[in-house]
Amino acid sequence: MRTLPALFVFTLLIAACKNDAPAGTDKETGVTSAEKNPLQLAGQWINIDFCSRANQYGSVLQTQQNTHKPYAYAYEFFPAITDSVFCYDGEKAWTLPVSIKADTVEVIGAHEGKSVYLVYNSAGQKDITVFDATSGRVKMDRYIKSSAKAQNGNGAFAIALNHQLFNGFMIPAGSKDTVRFTANGGITNWAPYDRFRVCAGGSCLYAGNEADIILLSNSRKEEPEKPFAFRYNVQQDSLYLYNIQPVEGGQAPVGSVAYRFRRQPAM
Numbered sequence: 197m198r199t200l201p202a203l204f205v206f207t208l209l210i211a212a213c214k215n216d217a218p219a220g221t222d223k224e225t226g227v228t229s230a231e232k233n234p235l236q237l238a239g240q241w242i243n244i245d246f247c248s249r250a251n252q253y254g255s256v257l258q259t260q261q262n263t264h265k266p267y268a269y270a271y272e273f274f275p276a277i278t279d280s281v282f283c284y285d286g287e288k289a290w291t292l293p294v295s296i297k298a299d300t301v302e303v304i305g306a307h308e309g310k311s312v313y314l315v316y317n318s319a320g321q322k323d324i325t326v327f328d329a330t331s332g333r334v335k336m337d338r339y340i341k342s343s344a345k346a347q348n349g350n351g352a353f354a355i356a357l358n359h360q361l362f363n364g365f366m367i368p369a370g371s372k373d374t375v376r377f378t379a380n381g382g383i384t385n386w387a388p389y390d391r392f393r394v395c396a397g398g399s400c401l402y403a404g405n406e407a408d409i410i411l412l413s414n415s416r417k418e419e420p421e422k423p424f425a426f427r428y429n430v431q432q433d434s435l436y437l438y439n440i441q442p443v444e445g446g447q448a449p450v451g452s453v454a455y456r457f458r459r460q461p462a463m
Contacts, residue, residue: 227319231296237273237316240352241324241339247353251360254428255408256396264335267312267328269396270349271303271339281314284349286396306330314339344379355379357394366435366457374460388455389414393421402440404447410437425450433459 230236243266249259268283280291281303295302301314307330315325324339342352362377368386375386383390395401395409400423402409407425425438435458439451 229318230299230301230316234273234278234296235275236318236322237301238275239273240342240344240346240349241271241273241314242342242349242353242356243269243326243337244340244356245337247356247360250357251363254361254432256357256361256394257405257408261405265397266326266335266337267306267330268349270342270353271314271324272349282349284353285398286350286353287398287400289348289350353396354381354394357396358392361394362435365460367460369456369458375457383412388412389422391415395423402442402448403450406447407438407440407450409440423448424454435459 228236246259246263246266246269249263250256253259253262269286270284272282272284274282278296279293281294281301283290283292283303283306292306293304295304299316299318301316301324303312303314306312306328310330312330313327315327317323317325322341326337326339328335328337342356344352344355346352346355356379358377358381359379365374365376367374373385376384377392378384381392383392389412391413393411393413395411400409400411402423403425407427409423410426411421411423413419413421423440423442425440427436427438428434429436434456436453437455437457439454440448441451442448
């Protein structure tokens, strides 16, 4: 997790937001600011720092608990809408007004009237650093523009998260077959299910803070998604899916192991 003293960060932000130099193209570098050309921001921006940490912990919940949960997992800018941004939390979406000064985008009223700031790196890697001090301490996350061509920001974030959580091949217990959980939410070579969705927040967190939730389905059957709790072992070379029975208005206890996989060693 990257953090900086609040006073120092806001000094940087104020300098960026109140820069008296004319916005536009720098004659020496040829760099055009986001204020001058908002089309640079068009697209789906995903929290790559959160996805990388999820890979480290093998868990969405542990990433939230050991670092922080961002205000939004993804932001989306549309070319025809330059005064607003779409925000995504893994389940739903909402819009907020923005103000752009040079390369600093103020997301106005993100939390209890406080703003979140997106600083676009127009002169470098074309990424965005998000500064969020709405909770009293400054939280920083790096966002990159997704190339996944997903339907929305939640979809783009899910693709990146899936890749980080389930990269490689898995071997089910008692089988020699290799199963793959793909970034786009597909499962190959496994009879019970061929689709999955990881719960990153919202109403699908059936087990509360006890375990992560994965929702499985079979496109060949007209049945609703079935939730399971999931955990990796410490070495992250074994994946366990646990039975769970959602309880309306309450937390579902994690039950017995339903499926176990071991990660196929890299060749």
